[in-house]
Amino acid sequence: MVKKSFVFAFFFLLVAIQFLNAQQFNVLKRSDFDLKGPVKKCVVFTKYGQEQYVFNESGFLLSAATIFSKEDSETVFYKYQQDTLIEKRVEVYTNGRLDKSSSIASFYTYDTIPTTKIKERVMNYDRVFIDQFEYKYDTIGRLSQEIRTNTEGRYQIDISYQWDTIQGIKNVSYLSDSIPVKKIDSFFKGPQRTIYKVVSTQFAEGLEKNQKVEFFNSKKQLLESQDFSFVVQDSLRVPSFKWSETFQYNPIGNPISQTIKKGVTSQSKKMLYQLDGSPYKNWIKKIITPDNTYTTRRIIYF
DSSP, X not given: OOOOOHHHHHHHHHHHHHHHXXXXXXXXXXXXXXXXXXXXXXXXXXXXXXXXXXXXXTSBEEEEEEESSSSOEEEEEEEEETTEEEEEEEEEEETTEEOTTTOEEEEEEEEOSSSOEEXXXXXXXXXXXXXXXXXXEOTTSOEEEEEEEETTEEEEEEEEEEEETTTTEEEEEEEETTEXXXXXXXXXXXTTTEEEEEEXXXXXXXXXXXXXXXXXXXXXXXXXXXXXXXXXXXXXEEEEEEEEEEEEEOTTSOEEEEEEEETTEEEEEEEEEEEOSSTTOOEEEEEEETTTEEEEEEEEEO
């Protein structure tokens, strides 16, 4: 039976997002899982099993597990030293036995002279080396370089920043051997420099491939996301609309409607919530209409 690796997919997606957007090496916290207040554990009941998330009192994620059955599971464990991540393990159990070839461990070392450098070494449970990552930061704490080394070679991404204080635009460029890989343009407005638009462009072999445009409200909630692919028109590469999503929120910040548009067609969904009755107003049941699908959560507090 073929199972989708939900923990792996979610975990590596978050790692990719953190690397491409973060100012510092981040760890996962309660807010990354739509949780508020001193949550100790959250269990999400799904059609394929359970997702279980455990946090420490500082709010850092200690473990994230997908339980398919009593004998099949995937769990990511995090170990900290004074709120600094020093070890991460992904353990895969199939038919009740640990799969050493699929289970991996990451170990982190830190150096702050002359500027911060973080080294991550990845190997599987058979002690086979997989990857080494080195994250380098500039003098003001911004991620400036990532170097990946494995048996296939060495790969380096250089990150540069530009800030237009008059127009309120921040540009972040990601280059590999001086060839663009990704570019993020963030637009700010008002005296508080509130972000309201982000344009992310992906490149392939130095040419624009895909683009995402996101719009935010003053609470930094995503209002609209537009996806484009690039096509050649009059010898120029121009973005061509693919699809978009728009969202609305209730007063406590939960999305209550989503509209997806593709070409001339559109589909709308509504979200209804049952809250847990705590002062933190976490939801324990979410119903999506007109699909009439639902997700339930059990939340335990410190």
